[in-house]
Every structure is written in C-alpha cells, then in structure tokens.
Amino acid sequence: MPDAPQITINQLEQLLQAKQYPKILEITKPTTGQPAWQALFHALALAGSGLIESALQQTRALLQLDLSPLSSIDALRLMGLVLEQRGQPELARSWLEQAAGLDPSNAAVSAAITRCRPPKYLSLEVYSHSQQTSLLRYSPREASQYIYSIDIVGTCNLRCPSCPVGNTDLGQRPQGFMQLDLFKDILAKIIQESPDPEPQIWLFNWGEPLLHPQVAGFVQAINEHGLKSYLSSNLNVRKGIDSLIAAAPTDLKISLSGASKETYAQTHVRGKFDLVVENMHKIRRALDRHQSDTHVWVGQHIYQHNLNEISQMAELCRQLKFAHHPIPAFYQPLEALLEIAQEKDINAPVLDLLLEHPAKYIRRFQEHRDNRYDCELRFNQTVINYDGSVALCCSVYKPENQLGISFLGQNFSAIEKLKYQHSFCTSCYKYGLQYAPSRIHDVN
Ligand SMILES: C[S@@+](CC[C@H](N)C(=O)[O-])C[C@H]1O[C@@H](n2cnc3c(N)ncnc32)[C@H](O)[C@@H]1O
Ligand code: SF4
Ligand code: SF4
Secondary structure (H helix, E strand, C coil): CCCCCCCCHHHHHHHHHCCCHHHHHHHCCCCCCCCHHHHHHHHHHHHHCCCHHHHHHHHHHHCCCCCCCCCHHHHHHHHHHHHHHCCCHHHHHHHHHHHHHHCCCCHHHHHHHHHHCCCCCCCCEEEECCCCEEEECCCCCCCCCCEEEECCECCCCCCCCCCHHHHCCHHHCCCCECCHHHHHHHHHHHHHHCCCCCCEEECCCCCCHHHCCCHHHHHHHHHHCCCEEEEEECCCCCCCHHHHHHHCCCEEEEEECCCCHHHHHHHCCCCCHHHHHHHHHHHHHHHHHCCCCCEEEEEEEECHHHHHHHHHHHHHHHHHCCEEEEEECCCCCHHHHHHHHCCCCCCCHHHHHCCCCHHHHHHHHHHHECCCECCHHHHCEEEECCCCEEECCCCCCCHHHEEEEEHHHCCHHHHHHHHHHCHHHHHHHHCCCCCCCECCCCCC
8 A cells, every 4th residue: 555645735825826837746646545635636737837738638638537535526626726826727627617606605616716807807709800600708817807008109219139129111100199188088988998997007108108197197097087007217307206005006117128228228228327227216205104005017029139138126125115026038019020920031130149039939830729719918908099999909009000090080989890800910819929828738
C-alpha cells in the first residue's frame, strides 16, 4: 500500500487558490494505488500550469471513478475555478454550470458563473458583415465593463519604437488636443446611450494624456457623472501631477521600460528616466497629501535588454507602494502586424529586442484561433480620437482605418454597424489577429 499523502484536501485547496501548482504537482505525483482524489489534484494543478488539454482528459476519466471523500460535484467545481483562474472563462463556465446543475446552492460557483458569462449589456451573438457569419460574445478580458477610450491628446512627446507614434509617418494622422467642452458633450452622449450603465472612461489611446493642460478637468468631468477614469502615462512631464492626483482618477498606469537611463532611453526614445522617477515620487507625495485612493501601477514593458531590471523596478514600486506588472513588450500598430503576418519585410531594429518576434506569436495565434468568436476590441470598446472622430478599434492607427464619422453625429447602433462592416476586420480575421479566445492547447 503506498503511503497516504502528508497533506489534507483543505491544504491542497488552499495551495490551489494560491496558484502553487508546482508544489501540488510535486505532492501529488502519480504513484501506483494513488487515491483518485489525489490524482484529481494532480490534474487540477496541470490545468493551472497550462497543460489544459491533458488535465481535462485526465479529469474526465477520474469522474468515472470513486473520488471519495470528494464528490464529482467537487471535481467539476474545482476544475471550473482553476480554468477561470487560468483565463479560460468559456471552458470554466461549462464545468461550473455542470457543478451548479448538481448543486445549485453553492454561492462561489454561482458568482464564478456570472464572471465567466458575457456581461448582461451584451447580446450573446452578433452577425458580422465583415466575416459574413454570426459570432459569439464572451466575457471580455480587458475589462468587465464597457470601455470608452478617448484620446484627449492626439500626439506624444516620446517616440517609442514599438508604438506607431515612434515607428509610423506622423504626417498621416491629425494631431491635437481635445477641447474640454467637446469631451463634456461626448460624456453626455455616453451617459445617454452606453450599453453598460457604468462604462470605464479611458483618457488615452495613441497619445500622452498628461500633456493636456486641463487633464484634471477631464477627470473631474468623469467624476461628476460617477464614472471611473483611467489614465496611462509615460510621466515625462514637468507639470500637472498635483492637480491630476487632487482630481482623484480611479486608475493611473505609469508606462516605462528599463530601470536605468540607458535601457529606458532605448525603448522610450526622447524619454528621461530621471524625470520619470522624480515624478513617481511626486505622485506618492501627492497621493499622501490628498489622501487619494487612486490605484497607481507601473506597467514595465519587458524586452531582452531590460529583463535583468525587473527586480529593481519592483523594489522602487514596493517603496512607493505602487503595484508593479512586468508586461512582455509587443509591437504596434495592428497595420504593421498585418504586414508581418503577410510576410512583408518590416525593417525595425526594436523587433530584435522583443522577447518573441511578432512573426512567431502571430503563427501561434493562427494555429489556435477559434473563429466562432467575436473580437472584444469591437464589441466592448469605442475609441474616440482627439477631434471627436471614431476609430475602428484601439489597435489601428492609419487614417483609412478610422470610421470617418464624428462620435456626436451618429448613435451607438450606427457606429456598431460601421465597425461590423469594416474591411480591415476581414483582413484581421483572415490572418488570425482578432482579439478573441483561442482553442485550448497545452502551453509549457
Ligand atoms: C500607446 S500608449 C498611450 C498612453 C501613454 N503614452 C503611455 O505610454 O502610457 C497606450 C498603452 O500602450 C501600452 N504600450 C505602449 N507600448 C507598449 C509596448 N511596446 N508593449 C506593451 N505595452 C505597450 C502603454 O503602456 C499604454 O498603457
Ligand atoms: S507608447 Fe506612449 S509614450 Fe511611447 S510613443 Fe506611444 S504614446 Fe508615446
Ligand atoms: S477584428 Fe481586428 S481590426 Fe477588427 S476590431 Fe478586432 S482587432 Fe480591430
């Protein structure tokens, strides 16, 4: 008889919640005569580690066995929760719904099902003219609320080589600052017609919002309507920080790359790292002075040249009590990715600095695309340029991929119609670049 595992089911559940998958895999290593409940935890940890196909196969087999002291409801519930944790809400939902079918009284399962469903304000399916088929909606990944992304500044002081502002001919795109009065009219229309009664208002897309001398006024206008405001900044500014923090935006992301002058300037071209750090301290002091609960976080773009600077930035964030999220840097805009997908030659030295060349991740997207799904950048966002015109989505940059209309001049459904007819979405889907769930596959 093999030794009983030196851990209880409760302890394994706690490890599961804490995403300690390697530890669970070690503890529940398959042995002869292993109890089925222990093998179940092994499969759950495999799913958490990204080996989802194998995990589901094993769990389906285990559901035929005696899992006592656990039940099959526990197995369905736990697998649903792990799949949700792993960012697979569509799959998670089917396991959770089976668990709820057998035991409708579990509040945690009901709450997870709600999180995994498309939000109530979305229809479950849409007919897309550009794909000539009906597509399914799902729980959006970027935000659980509808997003209005409003570029209050249609230009930037930096020239990051991975961003179209740094790698595209700027003569093609109009540049300027949004008038506060225009913004207030836009907000009033949003309040009146937004599908979601509490949409998120993002004050950026391809510009630097802190360059706007009235940025605090934009936040105040959003606050007056009781909505949430989101900003993202390169923080290369000399004024406006105190008044912005006094206005209490909901969320402020600080975008940077390196944690030293040299690496930073390579990927945030024209940027001054010392000024960014000075402003980070300024933000901390302003937050304390105004007793503000704005959520401030650093999104550190990770390239090969700054991989060894993650811990340095994490330490600075710890000292300043900011959250820190290292994010693999990607290349934009979508028009350039489409060219890469079409195997056109793009001569951009920054591509060699990325952790993975876009040609490689595009191939992976294409292999696993699930064309049943709608693109979240279309169904859950509206993007408005500084002059009040509307973009097809947040990822496109070229003038021909704007919708050619003013936000104030058309109602919500007319704007949706134009999005769902756009030929650029046809090309985007053809090359598997849409922002939508993939088919499951084991990821090591
Ligand atoms: C184009 S920026 C505009 C806002 C502002 N200028 C900034 O940089 O934060 C919009 C978002 O894209 C993100 N971003 C820009 N370049 C990126 C890259 N190479 N990899 C990952 N995210 C990037 C930024 O962090 C920011 O949140
Ligand atoms: S990523 Fe932001 S800071 Fe960099 S060029 Fe683009 S808009 Fe400017
Ligand atoms: S399908 Fe492509 S172009 Fe169309 S909205 Fe989605 S990301 Fe943008």
